Amino acid sequence: xxxxxxxxxxxxxxxxxxxxxxxxxxxxxxxxxxxxxxxxxxxxxxxxxxxxxxxxxxxxxxxxxxxxxxxxxxxxxxxxxxxxxxxxxxxxxxxxxxxxxxxxxxxxxxxxxxxxxxxxxxxxxxxxxxxxxxxxxxxxxxxxxxxxxxxxxxxxxxxxxxxxxxxxxxxxxxxxxxxxxxx
Numbered sequence: 710x711x712x713x714x715x716x717x718x719x720x721x722x723x724x725x726x727x728x729x730x731x732x733x734x735x736x737x738x739x740x741x742x743x744x745x746x747x748x749x750x751x752x753x754x755x756x757x758x759x760x761x762x763x764x765x766x767x768x769x770x771x772x773x774x775x776x777x778x779x780x781x782x783x784x785x786x787x788x789x790x791x792x793x794x795x796x797x798x799x800x801x802x803x804x805x806x807x808x809x810x811x812x813x814x815x816x817x818x819x820x821x822x823x824x825x826x827x828x829x830x831x832x833x834x835x836x837x838x839x840x841x842x843x844x845x846x847x848x849x850x851x852x853x854x855x856x857x858x859x860x861x862x863x864x865x866x867x868x869x870x871x872x873x874x875x876x877x878x879x880x881x882x883x884x885x886x887x888x889x890x891x892x
Contacts, residue, residue: 736862737844740862744865747868747872747876751879754879755775755776755779760823765882765885765886772816773813774882775882777812777816778879779816780803780812780815782872783802783803786830786837787802787829788801790833790836790840790841793864794851794861794864802829841861844861847862847865848860
């Protein structure tokens with residue numbers, strides 16, 4: 710690609726679903742909006758790809774792939790909101806003691822694996838959104854063994870950071886697949 714040529718963007722900026730949220734909301738609305746936009750960014754990075762493309766690894770020895778990132782973020786959403794904050798006694802979805810990287814290692818080019826990953830991710834996001842919607846105090850603290858006290862506010866900031874970091878990975882992965890960048 711020549712320096713004058715810019716790769717294709719994902720969509721026309723006027724059609725960007727991340728635009729139009731609250732811009733002058735209170736703290737809860739602001740954090741929820743930033744998290745919503747980061748979640749949408751992950752979806753956009755994966756849109757229009759088949760199972761083989763979604764499961765394509767970056768470079769050896771990494772097992773990172775777009776599908777692995779979806780599975781990883783489903784695990785992260787579940788761990789923070791369902792397991793830690795809500796205190797639900799549910800197992801991790803992909804990671805085990807025997808397979809601590811099961812979220813990435815199990816991201817294989819199979820349409821059923823892709824459908825399951827998106828279904829799990831969407832269910833965990835819906836749980837997190839419902840949890841946050843019902844929350845009245847961002848300063849509420851939770852005692853996490855080995856970590857001490859953390860507030861809901863800290864968890865939300867952490868989730869924005871977690872998505873932002875992995876969306877950077879997703880940007881590079883997507884560009885390697887079909888040249889699409891940005892946004």
